[in-house]
Structures are given as structure tokens and as C-alpha cells.
């Protein structure tokens with residue numbers, strides 16, 4: 569990724585959530601998954617979201633990415649407030665402006681690697697810019713695998729196809745949901761290196777949910793959720809400092825009420 573392409577880079581904030589609330593169900597069975605949460609994600613930076621199981625990480629990411637609608641509050645991606653969009657426009661925004669990398673790769677099995685990479689453009693009726701496609705494919709190390717179908721690729725290679733698919737539209741932000749969760753540590757490290765490089769050399773904004781402190785240590789910043797709230801953050805994190813914060817969050821969660 570040595571040549572800097574004209575990726576959309578906005579100075580400042582790429583994604584903003586204000587007073588975000590998500591409640592599932594009503595009455596006594598109601599679960600508040602996000603509780604009046606405010607957070608900003610800087611453009612051109614790599615941010616990890618961490619927190620104990622059930623703290624609201626997936627719910628937050630789904631609301632930020634327009635995959636789910638919050639009960640209250642606002643989300644802005646770039647200069648667009650998601651709540652103002654009808655379903656069709658939200659779908660278009662997701663397709664054209666947001667890149668996704670999921671734990672389970674989510675590639676189409678019948679399509680070759682190259683077709684999977686260009687799928688978001690094909691759906692939009694756009695042709696890939698050949699130079700950009702070459703650059704993305706080279707960056708993810710798939711030049712000699714383009715005619716393979718997902719079943720003919722290793723897990724790490726499949727996830728690299730998914731990263732290339734996320735990059736191909738030059739999105740405002742890439743949301744990665746446990747992108748290394750299905751990979752061994754070597755393949756996982758490769759995918760994290762790619763995301764890091766996309767941020768450093770292309771100015772890409774990346775927001776990643778992960779349980780893994782080593783994965784989160786690739787980020788510029790880690791935000792920690794507990795009970796649907798943002799409770800801590802770390803700049804320039806290391807795996808040790810992340811583990812330390814996670815340990816404290818777990819202790820807080822198990823401490824008797826009023827006991828601290």
C-alpha cells in the first residue's frame with residue numbers, strides 16, 4: 569500500500585453517537601443494551617471497542633453501522649445522521665459508505681475472490697477502478713488467489729478477501745466485528761496488520777469490536793463498555809494495559825452493590 573490513493577479522509581470525527589439508547593423488549597423483561605451513551609470515533613484512526621460479555625458492544629456497532637436503529641439518540645456517519653434516513657437510503661449508505669468485516673467472513677461461496685471483492689460495486693452498478701482494485705488486491709496479498717472460491721481459501725485468506733471487499737468502495741468507515749475471532753493467531757495477526765496499514769497509509773477509519781487484548785493493542789485507542797455505557801478509554805494501548813482495565817471492569821461487575 570505504498571501509493572496513497574484518493575481515499576475519502578475527513579479531518580476530525582468520522583462517526584458520532586449522542587445519547588444513544590437501545591432497549592430490547594418492554595416492561596419487566598426490558599433489557600437496556602445501550603444506556604445514554606456518547607462516543608466519537610476520529611477519522612483516519614483505528615479504534616477498538618471492548619467490554620465484558622453483554623456490555624453492549626455488538627449492539628453499539630450495529631447502531632453505528634445502520635444495521636439496527638437505536639431506541640433514542642443520534643448517530644452520524646460522516647455528515648449524515650442515520651436516523652433521518654428511510655430504510656432505502658440507509659441501505660445505500662451502508663453499501664456505498666461503510667465497509668464491513670465480520671467474524672464469519674460472510675463471503676458468497678459461489679463467487680471467486682475477485683468477484684467477492686468487487687461485489688459492493690457490482691451491486692451499485694459501478695465498475696471498479698482497475699488501479700485501485702490492483703492496489704487493494706496486492707495490499708491484502710491475494711494477487712495469485714483471485715480466481716479461487718472461498719472454499720478453496722484458508723480462513724486467513726478468506727478474511728483478507730473480506731478486508732479487500734471492505735476497502736474497495738473507499739468507505740468513510742470500516743466496522744470490523746471480531747475480525748480475528750475465527751482465525752489462528754498468525755492469520756489473525758495478518759488481518760490486524762492489514763487493518764492497521766489501511767489506517768496508516770490510506771487514512772482509513774476503522775472501528776473494531778474484539779474480546780482479544782492483543783488484537784485491540786493494534787488500535788490507536790480502546791473504548792471500554794460496561795452495562796451499555798462507555799466507562800474507560802485508553803490511548804496507545806498495550807495488551808497489558810488493556811488486560812488490566814478489563815480485569816478491573818470484571819471486578820467492578822462482580823463487586824457487591826455499594827461495596828466499593
Ligand SMILES: Nc1ncnc2c1ncn2[C@@H]1O[C@H](COP(=O)(O)OP(=O)(O)OP(=O)(O)O)[C@@H](O)[C@H]1O
Pocket residue numbers: 592593599600601619620621622623624625626627628
Ligand atoms: N435481540 C435482542 N433481544 C433482547 N436482548 C438482546 C438482544 N440483543 C442483545 N440483547 C441484550 O443486550 C445486551 C447487550 O448485548 P450485546 O450483544 O450488544 O453485548 P456484547 O457486549 O456484544 O456481548 P458479547 O461480548 O457476549 O457478544 C445483553 O444483555 C443482551 O442479552
